[in-house]
Amino acid sequence: MDTPNKGARTRSEIVRRAAPLFNQHGFEGTSLSELMAATGLKKGGIYRHFSSKEELALEAFDYAWEQAAAGRLAGIREVPDCVDRLKMMIDNFVEKRAGLVPGGCPLLNTAIDSDDGNPALRSRARIAMQRWTNRISAIVSEGIHKRQIDAKVNPRKLSQIIISSLEGALMIGRIQGNDVALQNAREHLDHYLEQNVRAASGKSRRVRAS
């Protein structure tokens, strides 16, 4: 029998190996035989650790999302200016330093897959979206507090605009097979952040500095 530690290690190894399958093929599209091949385990070996395919899919989504979020937020804490912090998050997204699980953005994949599919996965995606929006909103609110961001900016609305533009551009890029749309979205958002989001005092400081 597994020791508790070994059991936990095996469990997270299963999640790590299942994540690319669910992220690429969706919940319905991922078969037990693929899961067995990817993990090198038999059915009983997998279901000793998970009560159902759904439980495994939910943890695989969380894992894939954590990887994506960590990549997108990488290094931004060290940036003192909140507008620059937003721009760095956008850079991370566009340049895919994200270290994404194969299959691309798990939120985009799950949004479509769960549309007619699994309610538990949809709810997991909703929580991930909420948390990402909250993270961006918190940066905007901090920026307003520090007078780096115009007080008229609505943190939640701005967060959604950034996420919509990036995820939409990612979708276009998948169809076109290039990242022209992503580069274009970055240019648009950077310009918008400088023109409509950065506080007037921040702008003049930047002009003086340059």
Place this chain on the structure above:
Amino acid sequence: MDTPNKGARTRSEIVRRAAPLFNQHGFEGTSLSELMAATGLKKGGIYRHFSSKEELALEAFDYAWEQAAAGRLAGIREVPDCVDRLKMMIDNFVEKRAGLVPGGCPLLNTAIDSDDGNPALRSRARIAMQRWTNRISAIVSEGIHKRQIDAKVNPRKLSQIIISSLEGALMIGRIQGNDVALQNAREHLDHYLEQNVRAASGKSRRVRAS
């Protein structure tokens, strides 16, 4: 045997009934038995009209996309001002006057589905995206020519910004189960079109008129 006319009618009826299945469940996720149930035909009755499931899926995509495009572009020809024309297209998109085939935007669905799936479908989606971008670009170019739109605006880039924002907001809306993100994208785009796209002469005319 079907007369040529009856054959053509049956063929398009099959496409019309298959479209919601492919749009909701994807290419792999749509089974022959579902296609038979939706069309009321047996396997032979379907494959008398189509050489393969792929051929049917491609025509079903084109049908679903035509419905979406017609809804989004509805009424815009009658609008004389090109910025207002763009805003009307955005309104159509947001308010889903579009009369979409069940399952939502076929481009968004196919972008994800074809990611690891069918190359022929992916190429069909690429063509649809290209045409939609061209339609919007043509409105922008006409607006520049008529001095309704600032000559500094890049028609293709603006088209992609509009499409990215709307499709991304649609994706967020699916996860959240509401259209807050879509309303928010409309507000953002409307503001952007007035501030950064409408030609200065057009702006002053509007101010005088109000």
